[in-house]
Amino acid sequence: MADAALFLSDLALGVLLGCVFAVIAHGLNLIWGVAKVVNVAHGEFIMLGAYGAYFLNLWFGFNPLLSIPFDAAIGLGVGVLFYFGFLHRELRGKESMDLQSEMVTLVSTFGLSLVLINTAQKLWTPDNVGIPWSPGYVVFGPVQLPLGGLYVAIVSVSIIALSHVFLSKTYLGNAIRAHSQDIPAAQLVGINPTITASIGTAVGFGITMVGGALLTVWLPTGIFPAMGNLYAPISFVIVVLGGPGKMWGSLVGGLTLGVIINVGQLFLGNNLSLAEAAAFLILIPVLLLRPEGILR
């Protein structure tokens, strides 16, 4: 029987990991909620964010937390480009997404992910790199936590809280929410759909790339061009678990996944691969029983 201390420390690690999962899924959640578009290339933008942090560290010695503003700025720009390149044609003049447009965005962003992975492999080689940054540990009784992971968790939760405040308390945020609920009604009260949707997408991309930077703290040697193939499915599961468009949903989904992976290992005989399979497959019963996500 696994003893209580081990359980506690796995639980705490799972919570920390869940926070960073939450923030990498949060950008997808925003784009999905605002523009009703699933960005299949989401994992590749996480990868770009991670490489952004890596190069800032390589050239200027920044630690991953310092690279956040730079990644966010790049992400905002990329998001605007992405909106006008991929989404504007499909969303323009429509009252809601139909299945046909959904297929177009799925397939075109899938093409984008092929281009990004393979361009990154050509530019930066397929080899793993990492950022050597480890600020030490902090000890709470029987539980020893990595300080880097703790900082990242605090930043992640703040980002999610800020985005919640942004969407519910500011004029722009309200406009974005109105747009996501009912486009013709939003237009009637003077909201420009193109501007709101593009800003929403840009913010989503900014958060995605920041998520990539924060993720590097957990990956001492795990930055490589195809890393999106792992983190994109994780993000999809998290967003569906929490419910697309619900800001706290990312946190709920992320914590669920992080805790299942870490604590699940303990109960599945220290078997990481089975724990990961369980974390992914939890999506299926949730979709069957609560298609709107765990949160109401």
Added chain:
Amino acid sequence: MNLRSILSVGPTLWGIGIFLVILGGSAPWIPGFLLTLVTGLLIWATLAYSLNLITGLVGYVSFGHVVFMAFGGYALAFGVGALNLHPVVGVALGAAVGLALALGIGLVTLRFRGVYFAIATLVIAVAALYIVLDIEELGDGKGIILNPAVEPLSVFYTILVTLAIEVGVTYAITHGRIGYGIRSIKGDEDAANTLGINAARIKLFVYALSGLFAGAAGGVYAWNVSGAFPYSSFSLTFSLQMLAMIVIGGMGTLLGPLIGTVAVYLPSQVFLTIPLLSGLQFIVIGLVVIIIALFVPGGIVGTLRKYIPEFRGMLE
């Protein structure tokens, strides 16, 4: 089916049939490296047609089609390696595993629509890899290595026959009574249901067929490379490349997947042989997929059909 209806199947099916017969008849004289290339092409065409069944005809985008292919490959590797079956029986076993798996997965996931189906299939494919990594009988993460005594011609004829059956099945279900059901589901599933079409059953039937052929193709693939290995068999690249092929060729058409396979596979092989260009093929494929998805929604065959009305009757 009587003789007249067999003769009147339309130029596309005739064309594909004649192409396959000529290919089959000339195979013994094709030089070795070219035969390998053609076998690869036929395996990919079988995969593309299998994805076309569910994604092209019914309109359910599946990102996890690789799961049928991988388990088909593992079925062959296990059957040949552990049970000493003949590889052709192994391919049949792969097809059966693909069918059973598709029935099981489809029963659950086909309830979801659009993006949710795509994500559910993707997640199952990712989870399947982690599960296989843990099964001792399937090589425990290292995979199964077979004795590489492969006769290229028997591999070639197996996949040729599989593809021929698959194209015939695709034609039969699009032109039979069930074809109306499939088209109405693609158009509007709720409307189809109100018209008395049992959408759930039709979707499951098509998905099962799709899994069957993907399993068979996976079996032939594993036979061809003499083994099944977890990270390469479950690589999502397979799903993605299949999808790229049918998008480029034209989703939901009879000729599209074949054209798409030729258009994606042959250039990729050329790129692979030139060291300077190797790795660039996916960038080009990705760009083409983006352009086709955004600006040319019908793919190659769909566009031909749209702008040259004379082709409309021929391309059915």
